[in-house]
Amino acid sequence: MLFWFVSGGYKEIFSFVDRHTPVLPKRPQNPLAAYIVSAFKVFGNQIQLDRSWSSWSGADLVVESIPKALSLQRLSFHKCRQRGDSTDAFAYVMLCELGDALADVNKTMEFVQTLKDRQCGFTCLYVIDHFFWGWFLRRLGGGWGWWWGDGTY
Numbered sequence: 001m002l003f004w005f006v007s008g009g010y011k012e013i014f015s016f017v018d019r020h021t022p023v024l025p026k027r028p029q030n031p032l033a034a035y036i037v038s039a040f041k042v043f044g045n046q047i048q049l050d051r052s053w054s055s056w057s058g059a060d061l062v063v064e065s066i067p068k069a070l071s072l073q074r075l076s077f078h079k080c081r082q083r084g085d086s087t088d089a090f091a092y093v094m095l096c097e098l099g100d101a102l103a104d105v106n107k108t109m110e111f112v113q114t115l116k117d118r119q120c121g122f123t124c125l126y127v128i129d130h131f132f133w134g135w136f137l138r139r140l141g142g143g144w145g146w147w148w149g150d151g152t153y
Contacts, residue, residue, distance in 0.1 A: 007146060010078040013050070016063070021073045021099075028073070034101035036112055037130075039080055040121040046091065055075055057094050058115050065114075071099035078125075088129065090122075102127065105109040 017023055034056045038058065042049055051141045054060050060074060066072050073098035080089060108125065 005122065008033065009081045011081050012076050014053070014059075014116075015076040016074065016119070018071075018099075021097075028097060028099065030099050032100050032102040033073070033128070034098050034108065035126040036096040036098065036123065037126050038094040038095075038096075038121045038123045040092040040094075041089075042091045049092075050079070053092065056120060057128050058118055058120060059094060061115070061118070062096055065137050066098075066111060069104055070101055070108055073097040073099040077147065091119075094121075101125070107151065 040057065048078050051057065054077075057077065059077060062072065062075060074095070078093045078095070080091050098108065110124050112123060
């Protein structure tokens with residue numbers, strides 16, 4: 001089965017940001033941070049789903065029952081701008097930024113499993129590779145030539 005995200009095709013329709021978390025930049029500053037990503041394919045009345053998204057997506061569950069030790073920093077909900085006739089594209093995506101997710105990986109994975117047990121959408125834990133990001137940003141500082149494949153690495 002083939003699934004894909006529509007590149008640049010999602011609109012943020014809701015965002016909760018902890019009062020101690022800066023609105024921008026959205027890239028976490030804490031190396032122990034991770035994201036819970038949930039993607040949803042839907043069939044049916046999207047207008048009704050837009051109204052009740054917080055219950056069926058699990059956002060209410062996340063806000064009410066996430067362990068304090070994981071430090072929920074940000075929860076955002078995104079809707080696909082153009083679905084067209086494709087039923088393979090995800091209609092909605094929910095991102096939960098956890099400030100201290102890697103401090104207790106077992107507790108984090110237990111909570112991810114709680115979301116998976118709801119059997120609503122595809123849910124995973126995503127960790128930013130800070131080593132790669134540092135390399136990537138150093139390459140950007142040197143110009144974009146390597147990006148276009150001219151052989152300079």
